[in-house]
Amino acid sequence: MIERKNRLAIIASKGTLDMAYPPLILATTAIAMEMEAGIFFTFYGLNIIRKDRKNKLFVAPIGNPAMPMPMPNILGMLPGMTSMGTMIMKGMMKKANAPSINELLEICRESGVRMIGCQMTMDAFGLKKEALIDGIEVGGAATFLAYAAEAAVSLFI
Amino acid sequence: MIERKNRLAIIASKGTLDMAYPPLILATTAIAMEMEAGIFFTFYGLNIIRKDRKNKLFVAPIGNPAMPMPMPNILGMLPGMTSMGTMIMKGMMKKANAPSINELLEICRESGVRMIGCQMTMDAFGLKKEALIDGIEVGGAATFLAYAAEAAVSLFI
């Protein structure tokens, strides 16, 4: 029988601003609860840990009828509406006193959240390690699975 | 070593009609198998448990090439196409004899599925507890993680 540690193992695969919060909030909360936590950033999730992230994380109002303020697709299509969706999301998270993505990443780094960038996706996207923020380890699906096999909780986000 | 209970812990983060089914179907199936089950509703997933949900859960055909009947984006953009996608999905689930979202929520409540609304997202969206259906507990990421740490199965939907 495999050991079960008090550990949270997350795959972060989405690169939109809204889906950048859950892995970071869950990992930092886990640490606060004295669990171990690790995040494997893969596919679009790599956007979260890019140095030039500021220009990479958006919320697209189009094709997203679940936005708190959904707009007709024909409006969401207009240039500028993606940045408006992004602004709305940032404003909402601030209203809830949630830390920013930048602050969450800093807490992750300082509190010892293990952060792994997916080698295969980095190759696919032509991303070098230097393009990622500091403190990122590079690994593959096997690195994640070995870590997750002993985790109490595993989540694909 | 952490105890491992015969328990299913779900995060429901999506607010589209199609992605409202999986958490509810999985939780009610778990109960039928004599497992414990709990769902943490966060981000757009809060839509599933809003009293005014009827007007909130849609399927957007746009940007969704995996729809059974995908349509060109230029068509999906036309006003009315989101409600057509929604109608198609409801018809398909009926054909499969699947209960409606309303029925599934009722079974959840009656069979003791633990249902938690995410405090932080409620603050961000400006949602009060009164806006949610009855029987919802309000909590945070820590509430979910404490529950999931002892679960046999955890899923982020």
Place this chain on the structure above:
Amino acid sequence: MIERKNRLAIIASKGTLDMAYPPLILATTAIAMEMEAGIFFTFYGLNIIRKDRKNKLFVAPIGNPAMPMPMPNILGMLPGMTSMGTMIMKGMMKKANAPSINELLEICRESGVRMIGCQMTMDAFGLKKEALIDGIEVGGAATFLAYAAEAAVSLFI
């Protein structure tokens, strides 16, 4: 206490080309690490195991601001842009020396990944077992949960 096997249990619910890779890559990696692995294909995830899959798996650039080369929604809407997004994704995966979806499915089959098609979704979509590739077992949410309850790692993709 439930037994915890060295097993990976995956739900594949997405039918886009980009989200077809993660379940197949994770399952085949698990097998290479001498774990057991199983995938439950449900909702749009059924597209991955359709015989006529070739014409079913796309990447939609619209409403997806996290694409490596995001394009304005107004451009993504033009006919042809979905096939361009698909071509870009295939080219990128090839650059990373990743096997194709076809090759990954073949490895799954040969290495004993348990592959289950969701009965309810098949009914909803009007899909017969004959429409699926060989080697697929048909089952329900209960089949998946019974398998996942003993898994070390469960993921909803």
